[in-house]
Amino acid sequence: MDSMITAAARLLATGDLLGALKRVALRDDAPALALRGIAMAQLGDFARARALLKSAARAFGPREAVARARCIVAEAEIALVSRDLAGPIKTLASARAVLEAHGDRLNAAHARHVEARRLVLIGHVDQAEQLLGDRDATRLPPPLRAAYELVIAGIAIRRLQTKAARVALQRAADAAMQARIPALVAEVESVSRVMVMPAARLIARSHERLVRLEDVEALYASDTLVVDACRYEIRDSSARVSLASRPVLFALARALCENWPGDASRRDLIASAFGGKEADESHRARLRVEIGRLRSELHAIADIKATGEGFALHPLRAQAAVILAPPVEEQYGSLLALLADGEAWSSSALAIALGTGPRTVQRALEALATAGKVQAFGRGPARRWMIPSIPGFPSTLLLPGPLMNG
Known part of the structure; x- marks a missing residue:
């Protein structure tokens, strides 16, 4: 590698994008194309960056497998940032294997972090944790250590382990400051804001208030039955039941909880679950069937008893029943x-x-x-x-689920 390429790579690693581009802007050899692609990605021109990296991967010869693998990893990171989740994941895994086989430990770790970030983004938290394994992040250079800790924090946030998330975010912040890369510092700060932003609405007896992640974590551990409209499940401190694939049953459970400790009328339940304005006999018959199914699903958590007007929810262990809803709730x-x-x-x-x-x-x-x-x-x-960012609407807690209208 010549001195100009070496200098450009060092400038790129420290965040001096313009300095790096000045040294390779007029060159079309494979290393220069790769560095230009990485620089353009950091400048936000993702389309141009991916085109340059593809050209660089093709330009590297058959004996330069490591260089090609590095281009693939860089392209995969750009795809992740630009939310192209259908990218060539198998190709990324193959590139990581090549890097590991040739002893390129640092770039292999970077590839693993990119894979894990994608898994966290789509909600596959267990797979992301398995991919990271029990590795010693202290041996990584500051930029990679910050990236590793961000993934660890993301996993903890998805699992509502706020203490672990805060510790990981502090380690990520320390590593980002050591790296002296402004974009990395900003990314850590952006994730850290999730911990103090409203994450959901707590609805109890017709009253509601905004709560943060740590409040949700405490609620899950309390003696309360929670109808979770973020994850479409009903839970208490001992058990939980997912109704993500049963939208009618979830709608009934929410309507019952909205009226707890009183009962919900048959008319209100039919309107909530079926959208029927008039509760005719066919609606009433279907309501009895669906209530029976819901009672069966919730047998370990709560009972549902018929009343003169409708039905009432009776938690078996919990002393209260509440609804946890997204901060902004609407169709889609x-x-x-x-x-x-x-x-x-x-x-x-x-x-x-x-x-x-x-x-x-x-x-x-x-x-x-x-x-x-x-x-x-x-x-x-x-x-x-x-869309423009919606204040108080962090997507990290609001796990995407299959219960969609439309």
Whole structure:
């Protein structure tokens, strides 16, 4: 590697993008193309960056497998940042294997972090933790150590382990300051704000208030039955029941909880679960069937008893019943929660993150665009969707679930 490439690489590592570009801007050899691609990515021109990295990977010869693998890892990171979650994941894993086989420990670790970040983003927390393994992050240089701790913090946040998340974020902040890379410091600060922002609304006996992540964690550990409209489950301190694939049952459970400790009328339950304005005999018959199914699902947590007017929820162990709802609740709320991170998403990436069909997501996006809540740019495969960030709407807690309307 010549001195100009070496100097550009060092400047790039310290965040001096313009200095690095000055040294390679007029060169078209493979190393220069790769460095230009990384610089353009950090400047935010993702399309140009990916094109340069693809050209660099092709330009490296057959004996330069490590260099090609590094280009693939860099391209995969750009795909993650630009929310192209349908990128070549197997190719990234193969590139990581090449780097590990050739002893490039640092770039292999970087590849692993990129894979883990994608897994956390789409809610596969256990797989992300397994991929990271029990590695000693203290041996990594500050930039990689910060990236590692950010993944650890993301896993802890998804699991509502706020103490572990704060510790990991502090380590990430320390490493970012040592790295002296402003973009990395800003990323750590952005994630840290999630810990103090409102994460959900707590609704109890017709009263509601905003709560933070640590409040949600304490609520889960308390003697309270929680109807969780963020994750579509009902839980107490000892057990939990997921109703993510049973929207009618979840709607009934929420309606019952809204009226706890009193009962919910049959008319209100039918309106909540079936959308029926008039409670005719067919609605009443279906309500009895669905209440029976819900009673069966919740047998370890609560009982549902018939009353003169309707039905009432009776927790078996908990002393209270509350609803945990997103800070902003409306149709396509899970979709808006993902878009609220301010990044530009493809519809295919949103479908992957939500665990639903691409056409369902496309219909939802079209409806939101008609209402002026999202905007699109680009055409065909390059089409992306985004919205201005919604205050108090962190998507890290609001795990995308399959319960979508539309």
